[in-house]
Amino acid sequence: MTKLNETYTLNNGIKIPKVAFGTWQMPAESTRQAVLEALKAGYRHIDTALAYQNEKEVGQAVRDSGIARDEIYVTSKLPGETKTYEGAKKDFETTYNNLGLDYLDLYLVHAPFPWDEMGKSENIEKYDKANQEVWKALEEILASGKVKSIGVSNFNVHDLKSLLSTAEVKPAVDQIQYYVGYTEPKISQFALDNDILIEAYSPLATGRMLSNPTVERIAEKYGASVAQLAIEFVVQNGAFTHKEHILDNARLDFVISDEDMDTLNGMKDSAVDMYHHGRQE
Ligand SMILES: NC(=O)c1ccc[n+]([C@@H]2O[C@H](COP(=O)([O-])OP(=O)(O)OC[C@H]3O[C@@H](n4cnc5c(N)ncnc54)[C@H](OP(=O)(O)O)[C@@H]3O)[C@@H](O)[C@H]2O)c1
Known part of the structure; x- marks a missing residue:
């Protein structure tokens, strides 16, 4: 049993692997091979x-891997720009056909705002109603059996509250930017209180963590690389993560002490918010 096989249990009783292999910025032409290597290295969540x-190449790799479909967890996301019920249904069909799998394990609303409107705090309520509509479409997709769980990404406390006010199905996860020095305490607490799992993305602050001296010093104590330490940190905090350096990052065979977790949890300086600056509450 490695960390890659360990799971959290979602609010619907379904188990989700603690560590995922992320494919953001991965060119389509190298994705099939990378995902096959990740699966070979033991990753079970893509x-x-x-x-x-x-998505086509991810689906192809899952089909070509020789691993049973129910042993691999696959997540995809509805574009943040899609903010209508019909649009959500249409985009889901595209994703479903791209992946070519019988079902997706998790389908997320990628963002509460179109990306080019992220960080504009003056229109915080602008997409509340649209997100509720989009969520209705996701609830119907869930009921169709084509996805096993539904969730959101980049939602803050306001966005979650607004969604929950009309939702029939609670989001299973909120996938947010989360790493040493940037642990979103308000969103994390709200998610915990509402039984929504925080899924940590960019555990290495998209690479910027790699040169942080405090993290480097603590990593050395465990004979770990900065990347391994930063990933283990989010796993031990109960969030979960994504990574690219397939084999190196998979070696999570150490436990960070309570004292070092306190130091890391107390850090505020490792990086700045990259996606929704000014939107926290
Ligand atoms: N929902 C969202 O809005 C959202 C947003 C961002 C990310 N995500 C998800 O989270 C995943 C990870 O995000 P991210 O790319 O920002 O990830 P990250 O894990 O924070 O950083 C990845 C960067 O760290 C480097 N790196 C990783 N392991 C390393 C190692 N052992 N040694 C040296 N460098 C290392 C990578 O280099 P290389 O380039 O050489 O691999 C890459 O530049 C994405 O793939 C995606 O699935 C979701």
């Missing part, structure tokens, strides 16, 4: 999105 333009 994260993609319609916006990543590599």
Whole structure:
């Protein structure tokens, strides 16, 4: 049993692997091979999105892997720009056909806002109603059996509250930016109180964590690389993660002490918010 096989249990009783292999910024032409290597290295959760333009290759790798479909967890996402019920249904069909799998394990609303409107706090309520409509479409997709769980991404407390006010099915996860020095305490607490799993993305702050001296010093104590330490940190905090350096990052065979977790949890300086600056509450 490695960390790659360990799971959290979602609010619907379904188990989700603690560590995922992320495919953001992965060119379509190298995705099939990378996902096959990740699966060979033991990863059992693959994260993609319609916006990543590599769903076809992810699906191909899952089909070609020789691993039983029910042993692999596949997540994809509805583009943040799609904010109508019909649009959500249409984009889901594209994703479903791209992947070519009988079902998706998890389907997320990629963002509460179209990307080019992220961070504009003056229109915080602008998409509340649209997100509720989109969520209705996801609830129907869930009922069709084509996805096993539905969730959101980049939602803050306001966005979650608004969605929950009309939702019949609670989001199973909120996939958010989360790493040492950037642990979104308000969103994390709200998610915990509402039984929504926080899924940590960019555990290495998209690479910027790699040169952080405090993290480097603590990593050395465990004979671990900065990347391994940063990934283990989010796993031990109960969030879960994504990564690219397949074999190196998979070696999570150490436990960070309580004292070092306190130091890491107390860090505020490792990086800045990249996606929704000014939108936290
Ligand atoms: N929902 C969302 O809106 C959202 C947004 C961002 C990300 N995500 C998900 O989270 C995943 C990870 O995000 P991210 O790309 O920002 O990830 P990250 O894990 O924070 O950082 C990845 C960067 O770290 C480097 N790296 C990783 N392991 C390393 C190692 N052992 N040694 C040296 N460098 C290392 C990678 O280099 P290389 O380029 O050489 O691999 C890459 O530049 C994405 O693939 C995606 O699935 C979701």
